[in-house]
Amino acid sequence: MNTKNYKKNIAGQLAQTFIEHPLTLMLSIFILVMGYVTLQISPREANPQIVVAGGAVIVAYPGVKASEIQKVIVEPLARRLREVQGVEDIYGYAQDNVAILNVKFFLGQERDEANFRLYNSVLRNVDVLPKGIMQPIVKTMDIDTDIAIASIAFYPKNSSLSMTELHNKVSKIQTKINRIENVAITDLIGERKEQYNIEVNLQKLTGYHLSLGQLLKSIEGLTAKIPDIKGRTAEEKIVIFGVDKAIQNINDINKLIVAIYGGSAIYMEDIATVTKSDDIQNMKSATLVFAENGLANEIPQTTISITKKQGANVVEVNKDIFALMDSLKEELESENIGFVITRDDGYTANHSVNELVTHIVISVIIIGILLIVTLGYKEAFIVTLTVPMIISLTLFAGYMLGQSINKISLFALLLSLGLLVDSAIIVIENIHRHFHDHDAGNKTVKEIAVAATNEVGNPTNLATIAIIMTFLTMFLVGGTVGQYIRPIAVFAPIAMFASLIVAYIFTPYLVNKLMTKEE
Amino acid sequence: MKHNFIETSVYNLLQSRAKKIFTIFFMLLALASSVMLVTSEAVKVKLLPNQYADNFTMYIDLPQGKSVYETKEVTSCIVETLKNEDIITNMSIFLGESAPVDFSGMLKGRLFANGENIANILVNLKKEHEREESSVDAVHRLRPVIQKNCSMHNSNIKFVQAPAGPPYLAAIVLEITSDEKLSSMEKLGFKLETIFKSIDGLVDIDVLTDSNTPRHVVKLNREKILKSDLKLDQVKNILYLSFEGMDIAYTNSEDVQNQIPIHLVLDKKTKLFNLDSKEELLNKFSEIKLMNSLGMLVPLSELITIETKAKGHQLSSKNLSPLINVVAETDMISQIYALLDIREAIQERLSDEYEVQKTGMLDFTLIDKRTKESFTLHWDGEQKVSMDTITDLSMALGVAIVLIFFMMVLYYKNFSLATAIVLASFISVVGVIYAHLIFDIFTTATFYMTGTSLIGFIALIGINSRNSLLIIDFAKQLIEEKYIDADRAIAISVATRAKPILLTVLAIIFASALLATDPVFGGLGVALIGGTLAAYAVSLFIVPIIIQIPLIKQYPIKKEAHEEK
Numbered sequence A: 001m002n003t004k005n006y007k008k009n010i011a012g013q014l015a016q017t018f019i020e021h022p023l024t025l026m027l028s029i030f031i032l033v034m035g036y037v038t039l040q041i042s043p044r045e046a047n048p049q050i051v052v053a054g055g056a057v058i059v060a061y062p063g064v065k066a067s068e069i070q071k072v073i074v075e076p077l078a079r080r081l082r083e084v085q086g087v088e089d090i091y092g093y094a095q096d097n098v099a100i101l102n103v104k105f106f107l108g109q110e111r112d113e114a115n116f117r118l119y120n121s122v123l124r125n126v127d128v129l130p131k132g133i134m135q136p137i138v139k140t141m142d143i144d145t146d147i148a149i150a151s152i153a154f155y156p157k158n159s160s161l162s163m164t165e166l167h168n169k170v171s172k173i174q175t176k177i178n179r180i181e182n183v184a185i186t187d188l189i190g191e192r193k194e195q196y197n198i199e200v201n202l203q204k205l206t207g208y209h210l211s212l213g214q215l216l217k218s219i220e221g222l223t224a225k226i227p228d229i230k231g232r233t234a235e236e237k238i239v240i241f242g243v244d245k246a247i248q249n250i251n252d253i254n255k256l257i258v259a260i261y262g263g264s265a266i267y268m269e270d271i272a273t274v275t276k277s278d279d280i281q282n283m284k285s286a287t288l289v290f291a292e293n294g295l296a297n298e299i300p301q302t303t304i305s306i307t308k309k310q311g312a313n314v315v316e317v318n319k320d321i322f323a324l325m326d327s328l329k330e331e332l333e334s335e336n337i338g339f340v341i342t343r344d345d346g347y348t349a350n351h352s353v354n355e356l357v358t359h360i361v362i363s364v365i366i367i368g369i370l371l372i373v374t375l376g377y378k379e380a381f382i383v384t385l386t387v388p389m390i391i392s393l394t395l396f397a398g399y400m401l402g403q404s405i406n407k408i409s410l411f412a413l414l415l416s417l418g419l420l421v422d423s424a425i426i427v428i429e430n431i432h433r434h435f436h437d438h439d440a441g442n443k444t445v446k447e448i449a450v451a452a453t454n455e456v457g458n459p460t461n462l463a464t465i466a467i468i469m470t471f472l473t474m475f476l477v478g479g480t481v482g483q484y485i486r487p488i489a490v491f492a493p494i495a496m497f498a499s500l501i502v503a504y505i506f507t508p509y510l511v512n513k514l515m516t517k518e519e
Numbered sequence B: 001m002k003h004n005f006i007e008t009s010v011y012n013l014l015q016s017r018a019k020k021i022f023t024i025f026f027m028l029l030a031l032a033s034s035v036m037l038v039t040s041e042a043v044k045v046k047l048l049p050n051q052y053a054d055n056f057t058m059y060i061d062l063p064q065g066k067s068v069y070e071t072k073e074v075t076s077c078i079v080e081t082l083k084n085e086d087i088i089t090n091m092s093i094f095l096g097e098s099a100p101v102d103f104s105g106m107l108k109g110r111l112f113a114n115g116e117n118i119a120n121i122l123v124n125l126k127k128e129h130e131r132e133e134s135s136v137d138a139v140h141r142l143r144p145v146i147q148k149n150c151s152m153h154n155s156n157i158k159f160v161q162a163p164a165g166p167p168y169l170a171a172i173v174l175e176i177t178s179d180e181k182l183s184s185m186e187k188l189g190f191k192l193e194t195i196f197k198s199i200d201g202l203v204d205i206d207v208l209t210d211s212n213t214p215r216h217v218v219k220l221n222r223e224k225i226l227k228s229d230l231k232l233d234q235v236k237n238i239l240y241l242s243f244e245g246m247d248i249a250y251t252n253s254e255d256v257q258n259q260i261p262i263h264l265v266l267d268k269k270t271k272l273f274n275l276d277s278k279e280e281l282l283n284k285f286s287e288i289k290l291m292n293s294l295g296m297l298v299p300l301s302e303l304i305t306i307e308t309k310a311k312g313h314q315l316s317s318k319n320l321s322p323l324i325n326v327v328a329e330t331d332m333i334s335q336i337y338a339l340l341d342i343r344e345a346i347q348e349r350l351s352d353e354y355e356v357q358k359t360g361m362l363d364f365t366l367i368d369k370r371t372k373e374s375f376t377l378h379w380d381g382e383q384k385v386s387m388d389t390i391t392d393l394s395m396a397l398g399v400a401i402v403l404i405f406f407m408m409v410l411y412y413k414n415f416s417l418a419t420a421i422v423l424a425s426f427i428s429v430v431g432v433i434y435a436h437l438i439f440d441i442f443t444t445a446t447f448y449m450t451g452t453s454l455i456g457f458i459a460l461i462g463i464n465s466r467n468s469l470l471i472i473d474f475a476k477q478l479i480e481e482k483y484i485d486a487d488r489a490i491a492i493s494v495a496t497r498a499k500p501i502l503l504t505v506l507a508i509i510f511a512s513a514l515l516a517t518d519p520v521f522g523g524l525g526v527a528l529i530g531g532t533l534a535a536y537a538v539s540l541f542i543v544p545i546i547i548q549i550p551l552i553k554q555y556p557i558k559k560e561a562h563e564e565k
Helices: A010-018 A023-041 A066-081 A111-124 A163-179 A202-207 A212-223 A250-254 A314-334 A345-375 A377-400 A407-435 A445-476 A479-514 B005-015 B017-039 B068-082 B103-107 B135-150 B182-197 B222-227 B232-243 B278-287 B335-349 B382-412 B415-426 B429-442 B451-482 B486-516 B522-554 B556-564
Strands: A054-060 A087-095 A098-105 A137-140 A150-156 A183-189 A194-200 A229-232 A238-241 A257-261 A264-267 A272-278 A285-290 A302-308 A337-344 B055-061 B088-095 B118-125 B156-161 B172-177 B202-208 B214-220 B246-251 B260-266 B289-291 B297-299 B304-310 B315-318 B321-330 B354-359 B363-368 B374-380
Touching: A010 A445, A010 A479, A023 A377, A023 A479, A054 A066, A054 A111, A066 A087, A066 A098, A066 A111, A066 B315, A111 A137, A150 A163, A150 A285, A150 A314, A150 B088, A163 A183, A163 A194, A163 A272, A163 A302, A163 A314, A163 A337, A194 A202, A194 A212, A194 A250, A202 B278, A212 A257, A212 B232, A212 B246, A212 B260, A212 B289, A250 A272, A285 A337, A285 B068, A302 A314, A314 A337, A314 A345, A337 A345, A337 B088, A337 B118, A345 A377, A345 A407, A345 B486, A377 A407, A377 A479, A407 A445, A407 A479, A407 B451, A407 B486, A407 B522, A445 A479, A445 B382, A445 B451, A479 B382, A479 B451, B005 B017, B005 B486, B005 B522, B017 B429, B017 B522, B055 B068, B055 B135, B068 B088, B068 B118, B068 B135, B135 B156, B135 B202, B156 B202, B172 B182, B172 B335, B172 B382, B182 B202, B182 B321, B182 B335, B182 B374, B214 B232, B214 B278, B222 B232, B232 B246, B232 B260, B232 B289, B278 B297, B278 B304, B321 B335, B335 B382, B374 B382, B382 B415, B382 B451, B415 B451, B415 B522, B429 B451, B429 B522, B451 B486, B451 B522, B486 B522
Parallel strands: A194 B260
Antiparallel strands: A054 A098, A054 A137, A087 A098, A087 B315, A150 A302, A150 A337, A183 A302, A194 A272, A229 A238, A257 A264, A285 B088, B055 B118, B055 B156, B088 B118, B172 B321, B172 B374, B202 B321, B214 B304, B246 B260, B289 B297, B315 B321, B354 B363, B363 B374
C-alpha cells in the first residue's frame, strides 16, 4: 500500500488531524463529562410522550330526554364543530339531561392551538343551542395535567378517626403537595366531606302539621349572613358590631324552632335526626386492601392523585412528593393515619431507564470480552472506550433536540450499540491487519493508523450513511405508533453519526498512543 | 500469498457453475420457505406485544340504573376472589368514580365516567423482580376466574394493562353506523357480540350501548296546583328535596378547609320505596304535603299523575352517524388473526339474514334481507392502527431500499453492483423469520413477529449493505491496485473482510441478546440476531456470486492488462 502520496478521504483526514493533536484527549474527556451530565439532568420518562389533542364538550340540559338532546344539541353542535380545522372525528353521546361531544383532532396538531380553536368554536356557536341549557363546558384532554404521575391512598388506622376527619387532614397534605415545584393538579378521590345532615321523619312532620318548605325557610333565615356593621358614637368613634353565626354546632340545629304548634315550640330535633357526619348523598367511595393488612380486609380510604406540569421530570417531582410524605410520616402516625403509595410513575420511569442503562453497560462489557478474545486487549480496550463517548455525544445531541430519556430512546441506543462499535471494530481491525503487512516495518504506527483508517473510510462512511438512512425512514411511520417510535428515528442516526466521528478521530489517536507494531 | 480456507472455498465456488447454481437455489428455497412460514401462520405476526408492568386496572360496568350496592357486590366479590393472591401488594377500589386516570384510561373514555353503576379497581403487583409470574400471565390467569365468579347483575369486567405502545379504546373495535332504527342496530350489535364470543382468545367483549331501564314520569297537574295556591317550582323543589336532598345552607369554620353544608333530606326509612311501581310512588307521595299561603297542607299525590316509560336511551354518534361499538380485547393472541376470524365468521353466519358486501380493505356493508335496512361495519382500535403501522413500516422499508440503491448507484456508478448489494441485504429476511420460529419453539408463550421485528429488519438492510460494501470496495481496490483478477480478488476480499464482519456480527448479536429478553423489543433483538447471522452467511457465499458478473464486466481490460504484464 502506498502510504506516502495518496489522496485522503474524510476519514483519513480526520485521523490525520487528530492523531497527535493535544486537544483530542481534552475533547474526549469533555464529551464524557457532558454525556454524564446529560444523563443526570435529562427528563426521564417510561414511555415517550405522545401528543394527542382533543377534548369533550359537555352541555347539560336538565329535564330533557336523550332523543331530544340528540336533535337540539348533539346534531347542531357537531355540525358546527366540524368546521374546526384539524378535527378528525366527533363522537356524540346524547343521554338524558346531558350531551357530550368528544372531539378528536388529527395527530400532530399543536395542542394549545387545537384547544383554543375548540373553545373558540364552541363559544361562537352557542347561539345554535337551545335556550335553557347550562353553560357548555369544554374539557380538553391534557396528557400532562390529566394523567396522574403519583397517587397516595390514606386510610384511618383505627375506627376512632372518621372519614371526614381524614378528609380534613388529607386536604392539608394536599395543599402541601401542591406547593411542590412542578406539581400541576392534585385531586381527592373517595373523600367524604363533613356535613350536617337533617334527616326528616315524614310521619312526625305530618303529625305536627308541617311541610318541608317551612323547614327550609326556617334554616335559610337563620344562616343568612350580613357583614359587620359600623356604628358611630357621639364623638365620631367607630363602634363595630356583627351578628353572630347562628349555627356553630349540632345543638344549634337541634334547638332550632321550626314552628309554634298549639302554643308550644317545635324544635328541629322533634321531627328530624340531625347528625354532623359525612355527605350522605355522595354515592362515590373508595376502599383499600393491602398485603400487610391482609388482602381480605377492605378499609375505607381517600386517594390523592397528583399530576405534573408539562416538561417536568417525573422522577424529580415524585422524589419530592415522597420525600414530603416521609417527613410527614411520624405526624400522620400519631394521628392514626396510614398511607400506601398506589402509583409511582417516577419509579417506573427511573427503573426502566436504569435497567436499560445497565443493559447497555453489560452489552459493552460483553463486546469488550469478545474483542479481547479476537483482537487483543489493547484493541478491545480502545473499542470499548469509544462506546461511552458515542453514547455521551448521542445523549447530548438528543437533549439539545428536546428529547427526554425514555425507554424507546435507550432502546435505540441499545439497538445501535452493536452497530456503534462496528465502525471502530472495522477501523481497528484494519489497523491491526496492516501491522502484520510485510511492508509494515518501514512505517510508523501513525502512518499505518492513518492509512488503514483511510482505506476503510469510504465503505464505512457509505455503509453508515446507509444505516442512518434506513433509520430515518422511520419518520415515515405515522399515527401514535409513529410518535412512539420517533426516538428511534432520532437517536439511532445520531448515534451512528457519532460512532463514525469517534471511530475516525479517537480510534487512530488511541491506537497511536497505546499500540506498538510488535503486538 | 498463502490462501486460507475461506479464500479457497470462495474461489472454488466462483469457478464452479454447478456450485453457484446450487447456492442460489438453496438461497431461493430458504427465502420461499421463510415466506411460507409467515403465510402459514407458523410464525405469527402482531404489531405490539404485551408489556409487563407492576399493575393493572379493572373497569367494572353494570347496566345503567344499577345501584351502588349492586356495584359493591361485584367489587367485593373481586376482592374476595383475589384475597389469596400473594403477588398483589395493594388494591384500591373506587366506586362510582374513576381511579387516578392514566393514559389508557384517558383514551378509553374513563375520564368522565361516573355513576353508581361503575367501579374501578387499581391493582398493584409486587415489583417485577420480586415475583415469578409476569403481569400479563397474571391477568391471563385471573381474568377467567374473576369474570366467572363475579359477573353478577350483568356486570362487565374489563382488564386493562399498560400497553407496549400507545393505548386505544380497545384492541378490536367494530363500529356499526347506520341511519336505521336503534333497535335494529342493537340487534346486529348483539349478533356480532355472539360472534366475537365464539372466537378463541377474544376477551372483555362488550357492546357499548346502554340497556333500557324503566323510568317513571311525574306529570304536574298545573290546574290543581294553581287552584291549591301553590307554585310549580315549589312542587318540583320539594320533590327533589325529599328524595335527593339539598344543601340548604352552609356554615364556615376556622379549622376546616371547606364550608360545611347543611343537608336536608327525608330520612332513609321514610323515603324508602317498597317496590318499583307506580302505585308505590303515588302512595309515598301522598305522605308528602305542601303548605300553601293559607297554611293549608296539600298532599303531593293530589297534584300529580305518574306514567311509566322506558328511560331515554343513550344515543351515540360518530361524525353525525348513529353509532354502536362492539369492542374486545385480545388475550395472548394477535389482533390480526382475530380480526380475520371475525370477518370470516361474519360472512359465514350473518349471510342468512343479511346481505354481506365487502367495502374498502376490511369493512363491510350489511343489508338486512327482510327489512332492507343497511348497516356499515368499520374496524377501528388498536387493530386498525396495527394495520396502518405495518403498512407504514413496509413503506419505510421500501423507501430505505430505494435510497440505498440510489446511494450505491451514486457511489459505484454501476446499476448491477447496486442491485447486487440491495438483493444481498434483502436475503437476511430469511434469518429474521427463522430466528422467530426458533424463539417461538423455545419460549412457552407465542413469540410474535412484531412491529419491532420489522424495525429490526429495516435496520438490517443498512447493516448488510455495509458488509457487501466492505467486500466490494476491497475487491475493487485489489483489482485496481494489485491487478489481481476479479474472481481471486473477490475471494481474497471475502477472506480478509470475513473477520471484521464476523466481529461486527457477533457484536450485534451480543448487544441484541439483551434486547431479546424484553417483551416489547424482543422482536427487534431476535430479528437482529437472526438477520445478522444470515447476513454473515450471505456475505460469504451469496455476495461473491452476485458481484462476480458486475465486477468482471467492469474490469475486463484491466484483467487483460494484468495478464500482459
